[in-house]
Amino acid sequence: MTHFVLVRNYSVLMKRIASFLAVIGIQIFFFGNKVWGFSAHSYLPSATTNRREMELSMSSGGVPRKLVIVGGGIGGLASAFDARHNFRPTDEITVISDRDKFYFTPSNPWIATRKRKPEDISLDLKQILPRHHVNFVHGKVSNLDTKLQEIHLDNGSKITYDYMIIATGPRLAFDEIPGSKDFGLSVCTTPHASHAADVVDTLVLDPGPVVIGSTQGASCFGPAYEFLFLLHTELKKRGGQALLDQCPMTYVTSEPYIGHLGLKGAGDSQKILEDLMAKKKIESYTNCKINNVAPDHLSITKVDESKTFQLPSKLTMLIPPFRGHDIWKRVPKLTDEKGMIRINEFQQSPEYPNIFSVGICCSIPPVDKTLVPTGAPKTGYLIESQGTAAVLNIKTMMDHAEKHEDDESAGLPELSNRPLLNGLCITDFGDDGAIFLTLPQYPPRRTDITMHGKLAVMAKIAFEKYFLHKIETGDTDPYYEKYMLHLIGVDRVTSKKKTN
Numbered sequence: 146m147t148h149f150v151l152v153r154n155y156s157v158l159m160k161r162i163a164s165f166l167a168v169i170g171i172q173i174f175f176f177g178n179k180v181w182g183f184s185a186h187s188y189l190p191s192a193t194t195n196r197r198e199m200e201l202s203m204s205s206g207g208v209p210r211k212l213v214i215v216g217g218g219i220g221g222l223a224s225a226f227d228a229r230h231n232f233r234p235t236d237e238i239t240v241i242s243d244r245d246k247f248y249f250t251p252s253n254p255w256i257a258t259r260k261r262k263p264e265d266i267s268l269d270l271k272q273i274l275p276r277h278h279v280n281f282v283h284g285k286v287s288n289l290d291t292k293l294q295e296i297h298l299d300n301g302s303k304i305t306y307d308y309m310i311i312a313t314g315p316r317l318a319f320d321e322i323p324g325s326k327d328f329g330l331s332v333c334t335t336p337h338a339s340h341a342a343d344v345v346d347t348l349v350l351d352p353g354p355v356v357i358g359s360t361q362g363a364s365c366f367g368p369a370y371e372f373l374f375l376l377h378t379e380l381k382k383r384g385g386q387a388l389l390d391q392c393p394m395t396y397v398t399s400e401p402y403i404g405h406l407g408l409k410g411a412g413d414s415q416k417i418l419e420d421l422m423a424k425k426k427i428e429s430y431t432n433c434k435i436n437n438v439a440p441d442h443l444s445i446t447k448v449d450e451s452k453t454f455q456l457p458s459k460l461t462m463l464i465p466p467f468r469g470h471d472i473w474k475r476v477p478k479l480t481d482e483k484g485m486i487r488i489n490e491f492q493q494s495p496e497y498p499n500i501f502s503v504g505i506c507c508s509i510p511p512v513d514k515t516l517v518p519t520g521a522p523k524t525g526y527l528i529e530s531q532g533t534a535a536v537l538n539i540k541t542m543m544d545h546a547e548k549h550e551d552d553e554s555a556g557l558p559e560l561s562n563r564p565l566l567n568g569l570c571i572t573d574f575g576d577d578g579a580i581f582l583t584l585p586q587y588p589p590r591r592t593d594i595t596m597h598g599k600l601a602v603m604a605k606i607a608f609e610k611y612f613l614h615k616i617e618t619g620d621t622d623p624y625y626e627k628y629m630l631h632l633i634g635v636d637r638v639t640s641k642k643k644t645n
Contacts, residue, residue, distance in 0.1 A: 316471070353391070432448050442457050488501070
């Protein structure tokens with residue numbers, strides 16, 4: 146049975162959204178599948194076609210303006226495609242990434258439980274980006290010269306920029322938890338999740354205790370819960386109750402309570418997750434600090450009870466703290482003490498007005514002061530919203546600079562586009578799943594909706610296919626998505642001034 150927790154009677158609209166995602170996903174899966182001989186580009190509007198139409202109808206005059214985006218994940222690609230749709234055809238947009246593939250990271254828990262293969266959730270950036278008139282550079286940034294506006298790569302080359310968006314995601318700080326890198330697993334990247342799948346295979350052959358959770362300072366709790374329940378379902382599938390009995394599962398977390406999620410909860414998250422753990426006989430410990438991880442156990446301190454003890458474990462998966470990359474920390478006043486990019490409400494660096502940042506690498510303060518430190522999560526839709534706001538504000542700056550090219554006293558324009566930071570999260574818990582809609586994601590909220598049931602799993606499958614299709618077609622903010630989400634009050638950005 147599907148369980149609803151609703152505010153403002155949104156149940157019908159939520160069903161419509163889930164059904165919409167399912168229809169889109171099914172269409173893309175079947176009609177876009179090469180086995181059937183159809184192209185996914187044939188039935189939904191193509192960004193490339195729209196761009197060519199614009200090139201025919203717009204003047205190609207004006208000096209090309211250069212936007213460089215560092216990062217090839219959700220934030221980087223969403224920003225690139227938004228820029229391509231909002232900038233002039235002659236403006237240069239370049240994406241730099243140290244990897245040549247895009248991975249749909251929300252599917253990593255599926256990778257870790259063999260429900261997906263890496264190639265199922267990846268796209269080749271060398272093919273995708275040039276097709277949509279976005280330059281792609283495969284390389285690693287070694288230095289940023291903000292005075293010359295140059296990005297130096299580790300191969301010795303340099304790329305100049307007029308405007309820049311940093312979307313590099315986090316550095317996974319395994320070094321802060323002794324032993325976690327050597328003896329723990331992660332689902333934060335697709336290669337990590339693929340390695341976790343190998344360890345799961347070994348666990349089936351040589352069963353033992355399982356510990357899954359999130360460390361002190363972690364800010365992304367959803368994947369840990371997903372992997373916990375998906376692994377429970379997978380073990381039961383492979384070996385029945387007998388295998389589950391040999392693999393007792395424990396969840397440890399820095400959260401003050403189960404389902405806090407770094408957000409003071411989302412809808413009915415606490416009840417749903419606590420009930421699932423009770424049903425599946427999964428023991429849990431909250432307010433925990435991980436002291437170290439060993440091959441056959443981990444040491445934790447339950448801070449609220451001042452107790453330190455060991456948990457035996459043959460498979461340990463922990464979400465580590467997220468920190469900023471060292472390259473950005475070397476730039477004066479660009480980052481906070483953790484290396485995350487400092488931004489204002491317009492996604493703009495307060496110190497460097499032509500540098501913006503989106504995604505997990507942004508510095509956002511914790512939502513809640515918890516006994517054990519927790520961070521604020523950044524979900525996919527929220528990251529896309531940040532990218533849209535950054536692009537629109539950069540366009541404002543571009544147009545202002547061009548208009549006042551000969552007026553040195555013009556100064557900088559007033560920016561107005563702010564991301565609304567709405568959260569839409571779809572999860573798979575193995576036997577069922579949940580959809581969390583939080584408007585905005587960070588409290589105080591005006592709307593908090595949870596839908597729990599098997600329909601959520603279908604919606605997640607559909608959304609995966611749909612999002613990969615959006616990347617393939619170069620349009621991460623299509624008109625039909627805007628319309629459907631607007632029906633339930635979910636928008637990406639606003640240009641309205643804040644009211645106190």
